[in-house]
Amino acid sequence: MPEIPEVEIAARRLSAALSGAEVESALAPGMVTMKTVNPPLSALEGRRIERVRRIGKMPVVEFDGELSLLVHLMSAGRLQAFDKRASLRDKRSRLLIRLADGRELRLREFGTKQRAWAKLLPAADVADDEMVVTLGPEAWPAPPLEELAAAIDQPRHLHPMLRDQRVIAGIGRSWVDEILWEARLSPFHKGSDLDSEEVERLHAGLDVLGRALEHYEEVIGDTVPDKLPMPLRVHRRQGEPCPRCGTTLEAVHFAEHVMTYCPEEQTGGKVHKDRRLSRLLK
Numbered sequence: 001m002p003e004i005p006e007v008e009i010a011a012r013r014l015s016a017a018l019s020g021a022e023v024e025s026a027l028a029p030g031m032v033t034m035k036t037v038n039p040p041l042s043a044l045e046g047r048r049i050e051r052v053r054r055i056g057k058m059p060v061v062e063f064d065g066e067l068s069l070l071v072h073l074m075s076a077g078r079l080q081a082f083d084k085r086a087s088l089r090d091k092r093s094r095l096l097i098r099l100a101d102g103r104e105l106r107l108r109e110f111g112t113k114q115r116a117w118a119k120l121l122p123a124a125d126v127a128d129d130e131m132v133v134t135l136g137p138e139a140w141p142a143p144p145l146e147e148l149a150a151a152i153d154q155p156r157h158l159h160p161m162l163r164d165q166r167v168i169a170g171i172g173r174s175w176v177d178e179i180l181w182e183a184r185l186s187p188f189h190k191g192s193d194l195d196s197e198e199v200e201r202l203h204a205g206l207d208v209l210g211r212a213l214e215h216y217e218e219v220i221g222d223t224v225p226d227k228l229p230m231p232l233r234v235h236r237r238q239g240e241p242c243p244r245c246g247t248t249l250e251a252v253h254f255a256e257h258v259m260t261y262c263p264e265e266q267t268g269g270k271v272h273k274d275r276r277l278s279r280l281l282k
């Protein structure tokens, strides 16, 4: 699941590689990928890519003539540039933007489900799109402390709440574990129960996103690989020692994600029940 650091580095690399490139044609092999019909994809023909940026976890490809492609990668989508065009038999292709120089900007999706989507919009309409207008403040760069405090002042557990894009934008299942571990906060703590010192720790914990991005800037070349070298320290490392205090990291498994934490530093020594007995099944 690409989150802020992964989408930001991909947007930067795509922008550097593609700005100025002219579109020859565009097509969507994914039958349910395009969520808009007007303007049609053919409206991109002959336009140049101006830049690629990011809103929350969504890449935005901007074309001259004030058209923008808003992309939602969902859990398994990737937006990448390739030197050669994809075979139309590639079942992972959802959207192909063929460039006049022979390259291709491709939205691919791994796995069997078709969930990733895109919208082609007049640039001026992007900010008002329902997926954009409902977003909370960007998690990186971190919002002012008071804005974060107000956003999370809700009687909800921190782990799901920080992943809720309407509360704060750009955090998902991987980085939420790192942020809460950095802040030494329980994933089961409720936002409205945090005192001001805990909110400050959470605010400082958001720095892991910027550090991850710095890491990617150092290790990733011109092309972003399918699988990023994510500098995670606790997420999915249950059973290993906490990098800070040495206590064995614990996890709770949910249907589609795993929550990893240090019981010594985050939950006051309490190990939360995990019906999957993760460590025995590992």
Ligand SMILES: [Zn+2]
Pocket: 242, 243, 244, 245, 246, 247, 262, 264, 265
């Ligand atoms: Zn620890």
